[in-house]
Every structure is written in C-alpha cells, then in structure tokens.
Amino acid sequence: MTETRTAIRMSAGTKIYLYVSLTIIAAVVVVPLLTTALGGFKTLGDLRVNPFGLPAEWQWSNYTDILFGERYWRQMMNSLIIATLTVFLTVSVAAMAAFTFAHVKFFGATFLLNYFLIGLMFPAATAILPLFIRIRDLGLLNSYWGVVLPQVAFGLGMSILLFRNYFRNLPEELFQAAFVDGCGYMRFFWHITLPLSRPIIATVAIVSFVASWNSYILPLIMLNSESIYPWPLGIMVYRGEFGTEWQLVLAFITLTILPTIIVFFLAQKHIIAGLTAGAVKS
Amino acid sequence: MTNISATTAIEHAAGATRVAKRKSPTARGRLPVLILFLPPALLLFTIFVIMPMGEAAWYSLYRWDGYGLPEQFVGLRNFEVLFKNSAFLTALKNNFLIIVVSLLLQIPLAIWLATMLANRITGVVVFRLIFFLPYVLADVAAGLIWRFVYDGDYGLFAAIAGFLGVETPYVLADKDLAIYAVLAVVVWKYFGFHMMLFIAGLQSLDKSVLEAAEIDGATGWQKFRFVTLPLLGSTLRLSVFFAVVGSLQLFDMIMPLTGGGPFNSTQTMVTFLYNFGVTRMQVGLGSAVGVVLFVICVTLAFSYKRIFMRHD
Numbered sequence: 175m176t177e178t179r180t181a182i183r184m185s186a187g188t189k190i191y192l193y194v195s196l197t198i199i200a201a202v203v204v205v206p207l208l209t210t211a212l213g214g215f216k217t218l219g220d221l222r223v224n225p226f227g228l229p230a231e232w233q234w235s236n237y238t239d240i241l242f243g244e245r246y247w248r249q250m251m252n253s254l255i256i257a258t259l260t261v262f263l264t265v266s267v268a269a270m271a272a273f274t275f276a277h278v279k280f281f282g283a284t285f286l287l288n289y290f291l292i293g294l295m296f297p298a299a300t301a302i303l304p305l306f307i308r309i310r311d312l313g314l315l316n317s318y319w320g321v322v323l324p325q326v327a328f329g330l331g332m333s334i335l336l337f338r339n340y341f342r343n344l345p346e347e348l349f350q351a352a353f354v355d356g357c358g359y360m361r362f363f364w365h366i367t368l369p370l371s372r373p374i375i376a377t378v379a380i381v382s383f384v385a386s387w388n389s390y391i392l393p394l395i396m397l398n399s400e401s402i403y404p405w406p407l408g409i410m411v412y413r414g415e416f417g418t419e420w421q422l423v424l425a426f427i428t429l430t431i432l433p434t435i436i437v438f439f440l441a442q443k444h445i446i447a448g449l450t451a452g453a454v455k456s
Numbered sequence: 457m458t459n460i461s462a463t464t465a466i467e468h469a470a471g472a473t474r475v476a477k478r479k480s481p482t483a484r485g486r487l488p489v490l491i492l493f494l495p496p497a498l499l500l501f502t503i504f505v506i507m508p509m510g511e512a513a514w515y516s517l518y519r520w521d522g523y524g525l526p527e528q529f530v531g532l533r534n535f536e537v538l539f540k541n542s543a544f545l546t547a548l549k550n551n552f553l554i555i556v557v558s559l560l561l562q563i564p565l566a567i568w569l570a571t572m573l574a575n576r577i578t579g580v581v582v583f584r585l586i587f588f589l590p591y592v593l594a595d596v597a598a599g600l601i602w603r604f605v606y607d608g609d610y611g612l613f614a615a616i617a618g619f620l621g622v623e624t625p626y627v628l629a630d631k632d633l634a635i636y637a638v639l640a641v642v643v644w645k646y647f648g649f650h651m652m653l654f655i656a657g658l659q660s661l662d663k664s665v666l667e668a669a670e671i672d673g674a675t676g677w678q679k680f681r682f683v684t685l686p687l688l689g690s691t692l693r694l695s696v697f698f699a700v701v702g703s704l705q706l707f708d709m710i711m712p713l714t715g716g717g718p719f720n721s722t723q724t725m726v727t728f729l730y731n732f733g734v735t736r737m738q739v740g741l742g743s744a745v746g747v748v749l750f751v752i753c754v755t756l757a758f759s760y761k762r763i764f765m766r767h768d
Contacts, residue, residue: 409600
C-alpha cells in the first residue's frame with residue numbers, strides 16, 4: 175500500500191530523474207548484448223564501419239552455418255550432460271546428508287556439519303592442481319565425471335546448508351506423527367521430507383545448474399579433447415580459430431548464450447529467487 | 457526468501473548444537489540411515505575438496521612436475537619465489553583493486569538502483585530483469601562480448617572514438633588501462649546481483665519506521681542515510697562478503713579479455729596460478745599460490761565474521 179502511495183506522490187522532476195538514470199544504465203547493459211547479436215548478421219566490413227546500427231545486408235548464413243554444423247550442438251549437449259549429472263548428484267547427495275543433520279541425532283553431528291562448511295570458505299581454484307592430479311590418477315581425465323565429481327564436491331557445503339536449514343523448519347509434528355505410526359527414517363525422507371521440500375530442491379538445482387552450465391576453470395583443466403568440451407571452452411576454441419573474423423565469433427557467442435537468455439526470461443521469477451535466495455539463506 | 461540473516465559458514469556451529477539438543481523422537485533404523493545417507497557426501501567431499509587442499513599444502517613444499525612422487529623438497533622456496541615474482545605481486549595488487557572497486561563503486565551503484573526499484577513504479581520488472589541479466593550469463597561469454605566492445609578495429613570503442621574524432625584506443629592492449637577495462641566488466645556483470653540482494657533487503661524493512669521519519673520531517677536523503685541504510689546493515693555485510701569472495705577468485709572473465717596480459721598487468725591470483733602453475737606444470741609453485749589464496753580466504757572469512765557479523 176505504501177508503495178502505490180509513493181508512486182503517486184512522485185513529482186515530475188523525480189520521475190524524469192528516475193527514468194533517465196534507469197534508462198542510461200539499462201542501455202549500458204543492453205547495448206553490448208544487442209550489438210553482439212546484430213554483429214552476427216553483418217559482414218566483417220560492415221561491422222568495421224558500422225558496429226552499432228542494423229546490418230546493411232542481413233547475413234543469415236553466419237548463423238545458419240553454425241546451426242547446421244555439428245559443433246554447436248555437440249557443445250550444448252556436453253554442457254547439458256555435465257550440468258544434468260551435476261544437478262542430480264548434488265541434489266541427491268546433499269539432501270541425504272542434510273537429512274541426517276536435520277533429523278537424526280548422532281555423535282559428532284556438529285563436527286561433521288562444520289567439516290562440510292569448510293567447503294564454503296575457499297574456491298575450487300585453490301586446490302586445482304592437486305585436483306587435476308587426483309582426477310588423472312583416478313583415470314577420469316577427459317571424461318564427464320572428471321568435471322562432475324569435483325563440481326558436486328565443491329557445491330556440497332552450500333547445498334547441505336540450504337537443505338538442512340529448510341528441513342529443520344518443517345513442522346516437528348509431522349515427524350512425531352510419522353514415527354508413532356511406525357514410519358522409519360528412510361520412508362519419512364522419501365515420502366514426507368522430499369515432497370514437502372520442492373522449493374528448496376528447486377533452489378539447489380538452479381544454483382548448481384547455472385554454476386555448472388557456466389563453469390570454465392574445471393573443464394579447462396580436466397578435459398583435453400574438443401569432442402567433450404562444454405560450450406564455455408568451445409567458444410574460446412572457436413574464438414581462437416576464427417581470430418578476427420568477429421562476425422562469426424559474435425554469431426557463435428549469441429547462439430551459445432541464447433538458451434540461457436530464453437530460459438532466464440521464461441523462468442525469471444524462479445531463477446532470480448533461486449540465485450539470490452541461495453546466497454541469502456545460507 | 458526475504459529472511460535475510462547474514463550468516464557465514466562458521467556461524468552454523470551454533471545452529472548445529474541446537475539440533476542436537478532438540479528432542480527428536482526416536483525412530484527405528486537410525487544406524488542404517490546414517491550408513492546409507494552420510495558416506496556419499498562425506499566421501500566426495502573428502503576426496504575432492506579436503507584432500508586436494510591438504511595436498512596443495514604438501515606439494516607447495518616441493519619442486520615437482522606432477523609425475524611420480526614429489527621428492528625434491530625445497531622447503532619454503534616456492535613461496536619465496538612467489539613473493540619475489542613481479543607478476544604475482546601485480547596479481548595480488550589487482551585482486552585488492554577489484555575488491556576496492558566492488559566496495560566503492562559496485563555496491564553503492566547497487567544500493568542506488570535498489571532504492572529506485574524496490575517500489576512498484578511502472579516498468580520496475582523490466583528494469584530489474586535487464587539489470588540482473590548479465591549475472592546469469594557465463595563469465596566467459598561476458599568476457600568475449602566485452603573483448604569485442606573494446607576491440608580497437610571492429611568494436612564499439614572504435615566506433616565511439618571515430619564519432620568523437622579521437623584516436624582509437626586499444627584499451628586491452630595498454631598495460632596501464634587494461635585492468636580498468638576489466639574492472640568495468642566486473643561491475644557490469646555483477647552489480648545486478650547485489651542490486652537484487654538490496655531490493656530483497658529493502659522490501660523486508662519495516663515501513664512504519666520510514667513513515668515515522670517522514671512525519672518527523674526527514675528529507676529523502678536523511679531518511680535514506682539515517683533510517684534505511686542502518687537497517688540494511690545485514691544485507692550490506694552479506695553483499696560485501698560476496699563481493700570480496702568473488703573478487704578473490706576472478707578468473708573466467710579475465711581469460712577471454714586479456715588472459716592476464718599485456719605484460720602480466722591484468723593477472724589475478726587464479727590466472728597467475730593457471731598461467732604459471734598449470735600450463736607449465738609447476739605443481740609446487742601453483743600449489744603455493746593455492747595455499748596463499750586459501751590463507752587469504754580463510755583469514756578474511758574469520759576476521760570478517762569476527763568484526764562485522766557479531767550482531768547478526
């Protein structure tokens with residue numbers, strides 16, 4: 175209510191100031207993105223004389239060549255596989271561990287929880303060389319699992335924390351009622367906790383999916399053949415190959431970030447809530 | 457979602473004790489559930505997080521190319537080499553600079569925008585979406601897009617310079633300018649995330665306090681300075697925490713922009729680790745960088761918690 179009132183009371187001057195500032199900043203955000211997408215439709219010469227405007231002649235072939243090639247789809251597929259495996263493992267492993275922390279009393283629970291929370295304090299980059307050696311010695315180099323397992327492990331601290339905080343706030347009565355009826359921990363977890371925890375499962379899934387989809391340093395170190403490169407690596411290879419043929423690179427960038435942008439606009443509410451709640455609730 | 461309780465890892469020690477004390481009814485099969493549910497997380501975490509970190513500390517005392525076992529013990533030589541290396545010192549300085557810019561530029565910008573977008577003005581959703589958009593893009597993509605923007609031959613900077621009739625700047629090739637170009641991209645990419653944090657914080661504020669201030673005749677700025685800002689304390693601390701942690705691990709965005717160059721002027725700790733440790737397989741030196749980064753992160757986390765988060 176207060177909000178609508180402030181809206182009405184705003185003077186014309188404030189309004190102009192507000193919208194002019196917002197529009198300028200929005201332009202700074204959007205212009206690079208738009209010129210990237212439009213640049214993909216230009217010829218190199220056109221790009222050189224006219225990077226801002228509409229293409230003199232729309233070069234659809236820049237885009238269609240990529241779309242009809244195999245390379246783009248293979249990279250998207252690789253990213254999707256890695257991200258899906260990461261999400262699935264993170265959610266299941268973290269939810270199970272968090273369940274024991276939230277509902278099962280056992281010796282050393284506090285100590286163990288803090289042990290997992292150490293993982294929140296430093297990024298994967300700090301241990302990247304030993305991690306590389308470990309993955310190599312396990313024979314997982316250049317495989318999806320070589321990227322997935324470290325990603326899951328480094329996401330565990332945050333995910334366990336989110337799950338545990340959520341599980342603990344489920345009504346205690348449910349738990350008691352279930353046990354009086356002779357329900358064991360496993361059934362309780364499967365039939366009561368999980369169905370009630372959809373929001374937090376969504377949050378953890380979104381956070382780990384976005385992190386995995388965009389991740390660069392781990393695949394960069396663990397993978398060495400282009401056939402299993404996820405798109406952030408693939409895009410760098412593409413850029414290296416086509417050097418200064420910016421129009422092709424721009425088309426490629428546009429196509430690789432397109433899925434993110436589409437999904438973002440379709441599910442913006444969930445994604446923003448997920449990504450910020452992931453930060454705030456922990 | 458708006459339950460903003462700024463807490464960090466360490467604080468949850470207290471929370472865990474509460475769980476243990478809470479009287480939970482006993483159910484059958486406590487042991488099986490522990491045996492089934494805990495080990496997967498425990499194993500993954502130990503093998504891929506804790507052990508590598510310990511190994512980094514161990515390897516950092518050796519000169520080693522990663523094959524066989526580390527045998528050539530060199531004591532603290534790697535750290536000595538590191539702190540005499542001008543590229544590493546630049547990296548440290550750059551990481552510090554990124555933190556400073558995040559705190560002095562990005563967060564104020566985020567707060568300013570949040571105060572405008574926390575109310576239900578026309579178009580509020582569109583602006584929020586646009587500002588948040590760069591955050592969901594991959595750092596690598598953002599870096600490449602800006603590499604184009606900065607490109608002196610084809611990019612937007614070339615066009616703007618042409619329009620103004622000045623000589624085209626090659627910002628990313630200039631060792632004095634490049635780091636500032638990188639910093640601009642960092643702000644571009646992350647301000648929207650911080651803005652959303654502040655919007656959530658603002659919306660959970662008690663409106664009656666603001667109304668009271670208004671009745672007492674406080675001006676807009678006074679209301680902001682003496683009422684809103686202090687009440688946003690916990691969000692601010694949270695935002696600072698993310699800015700600092702994010703700044704320390706900056707890597708993905710630097711690689712497509714400059715790769716750490718020109719003349720190592722845009723190295724960060726992690727790009728240094730990659731360029732000098734990983735690509736040259738100097739496991740000892742690279743691990744030493746990891747240890748330094750670890751010590752900085754942990755020290756920051758603990759001291760930050762000590763100094764700023766006592767009240768939350």
